[in-house]
Amino acid sequence: MKVTVHRKAHFNAAHRLYNKNWNMDKNDEVFGKCNNPHYHGHNYELVTSVTGEIDPVTGYVIDMKVLKDLIKEEVEDKLDHKNLNEQVKEFQNLNPTAENIAVVIWNKLRNKLDQKLDLEVTLYETPRNFVTYKGE
Ligand code: NI
Secondary structure, eight states, X not given: OEEEEEEEEEEEEEEOOOOTTSOHHHHHHXXXXXXXXXXXXXXEEEEEEEEEEOOXXXXXSSOHHHHHHHHIIIIIHHHTTEEHHHHOGGGSSSOOOHHHHHHHHHHHHHHHSOTXXXXXXXXXXXXXOEEEEOOO
């Protein structure tokens, strides 16, 4: 019997979407306003979902305090109020789209989670646009 627990988190960050191998016109054509060279911000909402067996001793899949602290250390402390392109090493050569941010977050959390637990992240870039990644 497997149960999934979910934890919500939040961070604000700035980014610019562009391909450095293209000129400004081509970048504008593909990325529109997101290619603004002065950057723009989003209020990102993250849902971290952990699936596993219920521990018969604790009754938990994972201690939510442990999960909360992990998200704070690996995601919030590293991304909140940052310029993703300029200040986060994973995006030095990776476009900080919601898709790529979700993969980066998943990798950070996966490294710290017990291997017997399954992980999925859902990242909202706006209330209507969101992506999911579960390591496939
Ligand atoms: Ni954007």
